Amino acid sequence: MKLEIIRNVFLKDRYLLLELSAPRSFSRAVPGQFLHIRIEDSSDPLLRRPLSIHDLESRKRGKSSGEKTIVKILYEIAGKGTALLAEKRPLSQVDVLGPLGRGFDIKKARAANVIYLLAGGMGVAPLYFLAKRLSREKKKIEVLIGGRNKDHIMREREFRDLGCEVHVATEDGSLGLKGRVTALLLERLKAARPQGRRAICACGPKPMLAAVAEISRQKSIPAQVSLEEFMGCGVGACLGCVIRTTFGYKRICHDGPVFDAEEVIWTE
Amino acid sequence: MKLEIIRNVFLKDRYLLLELSAPRSFSRAVPGQFLHIRIEDSSDPLLRRPLSIHDLESRKRGKSSGEKTIVKILYEIAGKGTALLAEKRPLSQVDVLGPLGRGFDIKKARAANVIYLLAGGMGVAPLYFLAKRLSREKKKIEVLIGGRNKDHIMREREFRDLGCEVHVATEDGSLGLKGRVTALLLERLKAARPQGRRAICACGPKPMLAAVAEISRQKSIPAQVSLEEFMGCGVGACLGCVIRTTFGYKRICHDGPVFDAEEVIWTE
């Protein structure tokens, strides 16, 4: 499906926000789902690139009565594909499959009273969409964002605007706690009085998610994690994007990208 | 060498004129020489594309004293590479090797009193540059342009502005003589009174050039022809772009693209 680009702007350094005009059906998308994007009609790059839905918005369509749906993507220039995407201008189009995959289980998350959203680096991308959905629920949401340094921390203000409590950890200490976002999580868990049920939703690099899973196990706090892997088809057909789970290899694109942390075998 | 695009505009349908800002050294280019252009920093397309120099111009460089050289390229969208080139906007750059190859032998051509320039389709591209150089010489220049129909005939007016006599042949008769440009040549040769020495310079598809060579032989009029072939290196290193000659296979990029018609073995 070809979607028109409405906006594609640098937020900082190598990070951009892309806005696409999408059909109404996209409003059914679930946080954690992704789009599988063909950036150029070219063999270089050949394959699509998976990018999470960062936000969904409905806007009035000028004078006409209808509404249009806007999908937002927060992305980092990581290589050839995303560099080409960054060059795209409004009115041009990208070829999109999706929304794809199994997103966060909102029901499970909102069964808790306090929800911790943990973002490592670009992990903020899907978590903002999730925070928005959860913020309707009048739960306490703590957003913990980790990154190498303060230039890698994004969307703080936007999360606060949703009513979330935001904490930051940077490896070099240039903003917030000096250290990992999982250390921050431990600190926040300790600081909090036991207030009944808690839940964790996390997205970031695999080692971080493994650490989250360990904390989840030790503290008996259910955690959902969103995983990444190179993707071929994006629709569950090629078995190219798997993660080892207690049920064998599962497809990140179709059975995930969100999994229960306890289901994943982290040692591989 | 990266050259900046000054202009890149459609002349008609699938034909464009590209203007590049070039270093002064380009003013030494000879008609018939070409540029070997890398259109994108991508593996699709992988190889460079050869395009003839259509015109050279010197322009005053704003207030500063120097002059800048402008290289013009007349091209047709023939496939992927030229389609991508057509999308390029002013201020962006293309990567250019050249001027390359052995162009028309001006001395030989101007030894004649009447010079026939025969263009088949895109063959007008190098011949305009040649006409411009020859027009300094106060010779009679007849430009014969052939094409499928009138939409494939270009640069008539520009040739006339140089003082050339222009005749056109189209296969469907929508402009000028109905038929081939070589038929037009025979007609023009017949129409002309024997006025001493004549010469032919031609550029176009190989079958047309073979017919020109035959006319050249029969009428004993020396002809220079500019040939095309797929190219690899463009500098004579790979032997990828050869034409059979009486001296064996010769490299079109380096020993040509312009050859004496009598030297080429047309039957292969």
Place this chain on the structure above:
Amino acid sequence: MKSKLAVNIGSLKLKNPVIAASGTFGYGREYSDYLDPGELGAVITKTITRHRRDGNRPPRICETTGGMLNSIGLQNEGLEDFIGKKLPECRRLGTRLIVSVGGETNAEYAGIVETLDREPEISAFELNISCPNIEYKDKIISQDEELTYRLVKDVRSKTAKPLIVKLSPNVSDITKTARACQDAGADSVSLVNTFLGMAIDIERRKPVLGNITGGLSGPAIKPLALRMVWQVSNKISLPIIGGGGIMSARDAIEFLVAGATAVSVGTAHFVNPRACLEIKEGIASYLSRHHFKDVKELIGSLNVR
């Protein structure tokens, strides 16, 4: 008038020559949001083995220039699961179902084919003897004419359904394995499977793929696959399913002209889930533009002077 698109692979009648290649189209339903599998000539399943196979450790996929490496390693749930769960869902695919069969011994191949032979929704078998990720007596079966001959012979006796053998391109002379298949009674050969390749992450100085090496597919391999199809079509008389890097109708037509009776499309689905449909339509419009009444006129029409 519309040109005829139907072709025959032995006794297997296809309504058009466009086939979804094994391992790239799941079990036929995965792309249903994007195209109706009923539009295809046939669908070939992911390779099935007797027992459940985990497959290789990730990463399993890596993009290369004009292609991709994969090292899936024949992950599948095994024969019972296929019969119990997958096959019933294939019932109303609306096109021919070809089951790709893999194994480590001749008996395993023969057993699977024998078991599946009674299933009416299966139109044919494709023997995957070429997956570069599994070694058989230290060799890929398809790299050895003798092993190939014996395997095909053993399986042939178990089924009357069309038997297609999928060849590996990682050989000195693919016409020899093709001939071994013909001699052993196969109905068709399918070529090519992937080329064994590798990629290295230079920052970590480790292989990109968890399995170190993987199979190269996609447009990068098209010239090699096309050459092999042409060579084989000059040497044997069996119908050929040709593929490897087919992304467009143009590519598919090259294979037909080189001598393939049908074409298989793999990696293209990942780029464009509607690739098969566009290829089918592109072939149809080529045929009418060139005044061919029947796609069969195109097959093997290469003019080498």
Place this chain on the structure above:
Amino acid sequence: MKSKLAVNIGSLKLKNPVIAASGTFGYGREYSDYLDPGELGAVITKTITRHRRDGNRPPRICETTGGMLNSIGLQNEGLEDFIGKKLPECRRLGTRLIVSVGGETNAEYAGIVETLDREPEISAFELNISCPNIEYKDKIISQDEELTYRLVKDVRSKTAKPLIVKLSPNVSDITKTARACQDAGADSVSLVNTFLGMAIDIERRKPVLGNITGGLSGPAIKPLALRMVWQVSNKISLPIIGGGGIMSARDAIEFLVAGATAVSVGTAHFVNPRACLEIKEGIASYLSRHHFKDVKELIGSLNVR
């Protein structure tokens, strides 16, 4: 501190591991407007045969996805012309000159090497036994271990200069031909030459190349070439010149990590005449970024766990 770039191919000392591949760099001077050949580790000439060879009929080149096909067919002016006209011009190249030798019989190869052995400006020989365009007893020599062994043996006795043998990738198991070269006394193997491929012009239903088939080179083949270099480096002890699709320093480093002692760069010149220079500089900056003092530390450093 600058990292050391010098490497040895047997007794052949190269100031850096970047070599211009045969047939893509003429006789060393063709690219002089764009880079000084003295910057390279070595230049390998277009393959030279005893007598003048016309080469194949055009078209000889065709672009494919991520690669190109060529069917030059060893066009060259023959040995006498090489000695009389080309060699004198090679005198001040400023780098090692390796002469690529081709032929149709063992005697032809041996004769050329014997004749050229006395030329001091020649640093080494590369035997091209892999060009897919010339058939020797119905086979490409390099596709036959026995023929390879005998040829290398015959040539070995004619020269004390480093003898490199260039292998064809169109084989089931390239480690076998590599081992034959080692056993026969070669100093190094060079891999890979081009993969036999084909392209068809569907409008005319004719091969695009005048010679029907041609050799595929360029980034499309990189994963296959890299895998072969890795396989060979695990099986033999000779230094390897690795190449096939190297376009950038990144690609070159992959080959070094896989076990190549030097890299050969071919098609990349056509895209970027300064490719070799940029590759050399890219290797140097990678080495210092990763705190390697010597490029030799990188060679074969692949960590497969």
